[in-house]
Amino acid sequence: MTDPILPTRLATPRDAATAEPPLSPDLLRRIHGYWRAANYLSVGQIYLRANPLLETPLTIADVKTRLLGHWGTTPGLNLLYVHLNRVIVKRDLDMILIVGPGHGGPGIVANTYLEGSYTERYPAIERSRGGMDRLFRQFSWPGGIPSHVAPETPGSIHEGGELGYSLAHAYGAAFDNPDLVVACVIGDGEAETGALAASWHSNKFLNPVRDGAVLPILHLNGFKIANPTVLARIGREELTDLLHGYGHEPWFVEGDDPEAVHQLLAATLDAVCTRIAEIQHAARNGSDGGARPRWPMIVLQTPKGWTGPKTVDGKPVEGTWRAHQVPIADFKNPEHLVQLEAWLHSYDAHELFDETGKFREDYASLAPTGHRRMGSNPHANGGELLVPLALPDFRASAVTVPAPGAVTAAATAVLGGYLRDVMALNRDAANFRLFGPDETASNRLQAVYDVTGKAWMAETEAVDEHLDRDGRVMEVLSEHLCQGWLEGYLLTGRHGLFSCYEAFVHIVDSMVNQHAKWLKVSAGIAWRRPIASLNYLLTSHVWRQDHNGLSHQDPGFLDHVATKTASVARIYLPPDANCLLSVADHCLRSRHYVNVIVAGKQPEAQWLGIDDAVRHCTAGAGVWDWASDPDETPDVVMACAGDVPTLETLAAVQLLREYVPDIRIRVVNVVDLMVLQPQSEHPHGLDARAFTALFTADAPVIFAFHGYPALIHRLAYRQPNHANFHVRGFKEEGTTTTPFDMVVLNDLDRYRLALDAITRIPRLHDRVAAETQRYWATMERHKLYIAEHGEDLPEIRDWRWVP
Ligand SMILES: Cc1ncc(C[n+]2csc(CCOP(=O)(O)OP(=O)(O)O)c2C)c(N)n1
Secondary structure (H helix, E strand, O other), rough: OOOOOOOOOOOOOOOOOOEEEEEOOOHHHHHHHHHHHHHHHHHHHEEEOOOOOOOOOHHHEEEOOOOOOOOOOOHHHHHHHHHHHHHHHHHHEEEEEOOOHHHHHHHHHHHHHHOOOOHOOOOEEEEEOHHHHHHHHEEEOOEEOOOOOOOOOOOOOOOOOOOOOHHHHHHHHHHOOOOOEEEEEEEHHHHHOOHHHHHHHHHHHHOOOOEEEEEEEEOOOOOOOOEEEEEHHHHHHHHHHHHHOOOOEEEEEEEEHHHHHHHHHHHHHHHHHHHHHHHHHHHHHOOOOOOOOOEEEEEEEEOOOOOOOEEEEEOOOOOOOOOOOOOOOOOOOOHHHHHHHHHHHHHOOHHHHHHOOOOOOOOOOOOOOOOOOOOOHHHHHHHOOOOOOOOOOHHOOOOOOOOOOOOOOEEEHHHHHHHHHHHHOOOOOOOOOEEOOOOOOOOOOOOHHOOOEOOOOOOOOOOOOOOOOOOEEOOOOOOOHHHHHHHHHHHOOOOEEEEEEEEHHHHHHHHHHHHHHHHHHOOOOOOOOEEOOOEEEEEOOOOOEEEEEHHHHOOOHHHHHOOOOOEEEEEHHHHHHHHHHHHHHHHOOOOOOOEEEOOOEEEEEEEHHHHHHHHHHHHOOEOOOOHHHOOOOOOEEEEEEEEEHHHHHHHHHHHHHOOOOOOEEEEEEEHHHHHHOOOOOOOOOEEEHHHHHHHHHOOOEEEOOOOHHHHHHHHHHOOOOHEEEEEEEOOOOOOOOHHHHHHOOEEEEEEEEHHHHHHOHHHHHHHHHHHHHHHHHHHHHHHHHHHHOOOOHHHHOOOOOOO
């Protein structure tokens, strides 16, 4: 950054190019009218169940019995919407709006209704008295629409119910959309969240040449639910320094006189739009010398609940935290009805809507038309723009496996080669990015750097590698940002993959909740088109944290995702590299899912050739004949899911054959965890017959699982033979130790699995005592050896599958 510290930007109506205020008296009147109309419709949605145009005196029967919604943030959102409309029309901008304080849903619904987008999506909500009546009634009404900006809201890619993700979504939408401007309202309360705090740094990853622009608008209305916000109480100077420190040029719009604020906001929007155009122009014609731009942003400081009741029951409301939700909530007091009626009348709806309830053209004509309307911008219905990825033949990246276990390979490194080809094939389409918290190379995906670099707009030094303004790998040490950027990218119709250490993906548990909810709801909305799936590659997983230990050991993200709706959640545990390729190809083609893939990055034995891998992954689970005895009624089923559990299971099978030569074993490997559920619960679930064909009707099943054992029980508890399932997995025992000791600590090791089998096979009952002794003797040998040598026993390290 080379520019000097800028003074606080405070546009005045005369600050911009002209000496005249930006809004002529007539335009000011129409903009103010448009804002009043949006405010009226917002209050109407919160309060009214009838009498939408106040054609008769308001009665208690006109008021909803349950008053739900948030008024406080809404007038500010409405103000921004009409002013953004003005600059969209004036400059023919391709703009979408992300609303961080999504609880201001009535405002965005009102605006999309006023511009006509809403009625196009929902023809029953006509632009008439009857339509307005239904518009009001449906809000926060059983079977109606939620009180937040939601998938149901035209023009939105952001729910905003859980605060914190607006700015990350905005940047995700702007990446690779050079003509798009993403206006993003950030609540000053929302700005206190960790995710939002990190999001300011997104501007170091936005390339003004190939990406669009983000216009952050900090909505400094001063309060959250019951408290002031931090940013409203640190003073103008400190706030300016903070935003400046984040690399922005803040422009302040402050006031409570509508006329003055309209002029100031219009002048400021003109100025920041000019600034954005200048930045892009300079970057795109090369005259910026490659410097990182200081992007403008707006701080909108207006009263919370502006234009609402100034006081209720003698207590101040407008401009305070009391305006947050429903300012007048109790209608037992007859004065309150009078007050609500006066509030509604203050907008003078009859001047704004004609006698049929239609928004008068004088005001309505201010809105953009067609796809320029923010409620109809196709970027906000990403599936409409989605172009399938050009995918290479993943078989070309396959590992040659002459026989099961004959070769070793690092699964994620093999995937890296495939992703490199995906990256290369889609470079021109510019619709695929890889996201990760500084782990792409650590997770062995570095082959992608053969064809692209890491996006980076900040300073560089000689020691840096692969940093590139045009890089398509997004590395930032914030899982929130990786997730938020990727969500924004997907929701606007592109594709991506997020690779993450397994333990730390929990940081975005809550974000994946929200995204899964969005997918679930949007799948039921006819006009929302399916988007590309959110794909996770979880690696550096629980079983191989040799140098990191317990802090890095947590496979619980699987439990978390498994609770998500069956139409959305998919979990894959490919046991080797070829299965990983097959699964990754499937996930990149899929739509509207959350796909979780878990795969190790260490060199491991490879089991299946590519054709067998494809067959196995397509089925989701199967008997591995080459490791099983050809018997319809095995003594035991040795089941496994995950790469390390698969290895331990096969080693246990070999031990069992050595201990009990006439033993009959069936090996079942599960790639797609959801097959374990009953068919009634998940589309991948197996019916009772198919489940029995794998796991038998009554044989003991020793199940070695990558994650916490309870998950297998949770998924399979209604399946046949579940009572005979004995699951081993991670039980929170971990430390910095050898790979084999990790499985020993959690009773997932081959010796324990073998003993488990013997213990549960009735005909081997009399051998249990001796085998238990053998087990403990082996454990003693193992412990002594690793304590002395610092590595695993040679028989463990050198173990190979012997057919
Ligand atoms: C992550 C999260 N924590 C808590 C809440 C509960 N909540 C809803 S609105 C709100 C206050 C929001 O304040 P601000 O972002 O300033 O929005 P505004 O004042 O414009 O309503 C809170 C705490 C939430 N929605 N999300």
